[in-house]
Amino acid sequence: MAEVIANTAHYVRKIAPTILDEVEKWQYVYGIGAAVPASGIYRCTGCGDEITSNKGDKFPPQNRHQHANSSVPVQWQLIVKTQTKG
Numbered sequence: 001m002a003e004v005i006a007n008t009a010h011y012v013r014k015i016a017p018t019i020l021d022e023v024e025k026w027q028y029v030y031g032i033g034a035a036v037p038a039s040g041i042y043r044c045t046g047c048g049d050e051i052t053s054n055k056g057d058k059f060p061p062q063n064r065h066q067h068a069n070s071s072v073p074v075q076w077q078l079i080v081k082t083q084t085k086g
């Protein structure tokens with residue numbers, strides 16, 4: 001689980017996205033090699049591992065993130081969106 005400390009917690013805020021495009025970024029899960037829709041921290045719904053990814057990059061390929069039980073899919077869900085310029 002992503003963590004913060006008291007001194008940095010105020011840099012993370014809870015939002016309620018209303019624009020459909022933003023809602024979809026949070027609700028969808030993204031597969032191996034898919035394009036990253038927004039820079040941030042993503043959690044694998046299959047194993048709980050977390051990664052940081054930049055918008056426009058690709059999620060890790062099959063050989064970079066695997067599960068012991070290959071029937072458990074690798075699906076990345078946005079859990080913390082970072083504010084980046086450019």
Ligand SMILES: [Zn+2]
Nearest residue numbers: 044046047049
């Ligand atoms: Zn996983």
